[in-house]
Amino acid sequence: MSRSKVIDRHHVSLTEAYADLRQAYKSSQTSRFQRRRPGANVIGTTGDYHLGSERDYFFVTELCRDLERNDTVISQGLRRLVANVVQEGFTLDPNTGDEILDRDLKDNWDGWAADPDQVSTSQELDWPAVEKLMMYQTAVDGDITLLPTSRGQLEVMESHRLRTPRTTKNIVHGVLLDQHRKRLEYWFTKEQIDPLRPSSALRVGDMQRVPVRDSKGHRQVFHLYNPKRWTQTRGVSILQPVVDVIGMLGDVEFAKLVQQQAVSAWCILRERELEFVVNRQTPTPNNNFSLPDTLDGTLSGIAAGMEVTAAPGEKITGFSPNVPNQSFFEHAGHLLNIIAINMDQPVAVFMLDPSKTNFSGWRGAVDQARLAWQWWQQWYANRLHRPTYVWKLRQWIAGDAIYRAASERSDVKIFQHGWHRPKWPYIEPMKDVQSDLLRDRNGQTSKRRLHAERGHEWSEIAREIVEDNSLAIRMAKQEATAINKAFPDDFPVHWREILSLPTPDGTQINLMAEAANEPSDAERNGEAQGGNRK
Numbered sequence: 001m002s003r004s005k006v007i008d009r010h011h012v013s014l015t016e017a018y019a020d021l022r023q024a025y026k027s028s029q030t031s032r033f034q035r036r037r038p039g040a041n042v043i044g045t046t047g048d049y050h051l052g053s054e055r056d057y058f059f060v061t062e063l064c065r066d067l068e069r070n071d072t073v074i075s076q077g078l079r080r081l082v083a084n085v086v087q088e089g090f091t092l093d094p095n096t097g098d099e100i101l102d103r104d105l106k107d108n109w110d111g112w113a114a115d116p117d118q119v120s121t122s123q124e125l126d127w128p129a130v131e132k133l134m135m136y137q138t139a140v141d142g143d144i145t146l147l148p149t150s151r152g153q154l155e156v157m158e159s160h161r162l163r164t165p166r167t168t169k170n171i172v173h174g175v176l177l178d179q180h181r182k183r184l185e186y187w188f189t190k191e192q193i194d195p196l197r198p199s200s201a202l203r204v205g206d207m208q209r210v211p212v213r214d215s216k217g218h219r220q221v222f223h224l225y226n227p228k229r230w231t232q233t234r235g236v237s238i239l240q241p242v243v244d245v246i247g248m249l250g251d252v253e254f255a256k257l258v259q260q261q262a263v264s265a266w267c268i269l270r271e272r273e274l275e276f277v278v279n280r281q282t283p284t285p286n287n288n289f290s291l292p293d294t295l296d297g298t299l300s301g302i303a304a305g306m307e308v309t310a311a312p313g314e315k316i317t318g319f320s321p322n323v324p325n326q327s328f329f330e331h332a333g334h335l336l337n338i339i340a341i342n343m344d345q346p347v348a349v350f351m352l353d354p355s356k357t358n359f360s361g362w363r364g365a366v367d368q369a370r371l372a373w374q375w376w377q378q379w380y381a382n383r384l385h386r387p388t389y390v391w392k393l394r395q396w397i398a399g400d401a402i403y404r405a406a407s408e409r410s411d412v413k414i415f416q417h418g419w420h421r422p423k424w425p426y427i428e429p430m431k432d433v434q435s436d437l438l439r440d441r442n443g444q445t446s447k448r449r450l451h452a453e454r455g456h457e458w459s460e461i462a463r464e465i466v467e468d469n470s471l472a473i474r475m476a477k478q479e480a481t482a483i484n485k486a487f488p489d490d491f492p493v494h495w496r497e498i499l500s501l502p503t504p505d506g507t508q509i510n511l512m513a514e515a516a517n518e519p520s521d522a523e524r525n526g527e528a529q530g531g532n533r534k
Helices: 014-019 047-051 054-070 074-086 099-113 127-141 240-264 328-342 359-399 401-407 429-441 447-453 458-486 521-533
Strands: 091-094 143-148 154-157 175-177 183-189 207-211 222-225 267-271 288-290 307-309 315-319 417-420
Touching (some): 054 074, 074 328, 074 359, 091 447, 127 143, 143 359, 222 359, 240 328, 359 401, 417 447, 429 447, 447 458
Antiparallel strands (some): 091 417
């Protein structure tokens, strides 16, 4: 609604008139469009202030866990996020400067990662399972912590175990900070503590205190969390902004189910005269259904194709409600869109249903979502993969004389490595293959990196290619020798005639002129020849 003001030019100065037109930040003023928000403090606060008390923080965590367990679509959307970010897992690429050492480190990592007995203290999860579960639980809870042990295994500390006991120390939601917000210790509840015991009853002696770094300065607490502010110590679930929306969607779906039940129901309306008397003399045939004298509840024995009969002088009418709601799917789709974008994915991916869009819409939405998934991958590699590998490598150096000697060499950077994050195939596979071929032929990437993007190891693929081709060539040569021996007077048969190895397929590229009036190559050549003739 616009406002207008009548200005009396004899009583209002020009300065006063322009004062009403001055632009300013109106969001600082409460109005009917801007409600007063309880979490907005007028003096300014840190990120930890908005996490609330420990009771409020863990209530939100448990609420999001409940939504993940019981909601009809949330767990499916979380699985889609993890599936796109983690896929088949991240690929380690040691880059120490020594190729033999790189291969040996890669083999050691692969052997450790594939053995659940070595990876987790529960001895139930191998490294690929840890990759997926840590990402999934961080998205739901907001954060999770891993403790590397001296036995070479990872101990998982779920977010509710990171607590604050009754103490005067500067502990924020289970993390001891100094005056510069540097993390000093993590305080975890012990496993034997009663889960129903309130946090206010916790004592310092009940806690397991783990320093962030050991005596040599090496990090020994891997805290996976995604802060939104510099002064935020703990993470928040990605479901927290849409908790109310998820509840609304559940209510809408429940109301629709009740409506569908009402639409599917039917009833009988009975009309009788004032002095009606029931008089049934003849029995009812088997395929008929005779109404009782009174209808005060449900009817039993009704089946499809049943003919309902009434008493003489009685009129009955069937009734089935018809209450269609045309706006249900539109409104439910809007709520699903809000939930999906908070999980960094298009609603078509979230619901595994691209029927509401065309190919261009699907491709554009997925391309934008991949930007967020790439950010998640970079964050995940820095928070989980890099510190875990460095910790394992330190253990190998301490227990292996060869690694220890390699770490002391000046030409070897023992800790230098990278993680190849999984990529996504193009929506049109043939174009994806052509793109990879062009990058390979034009030297825009190496075969190692190209295959790592697809979740493959080039050294393994190259070895398999050589072994397979070698086997085929040996068999072809043996067969050619046998044929030539059996027919010595005929033309000798070459082994290549027996084995026809496929040649690499290429791709054809057409470079189009950007401007419509730009001359073609043929026209340029003609002009050049004409110029030479002149």
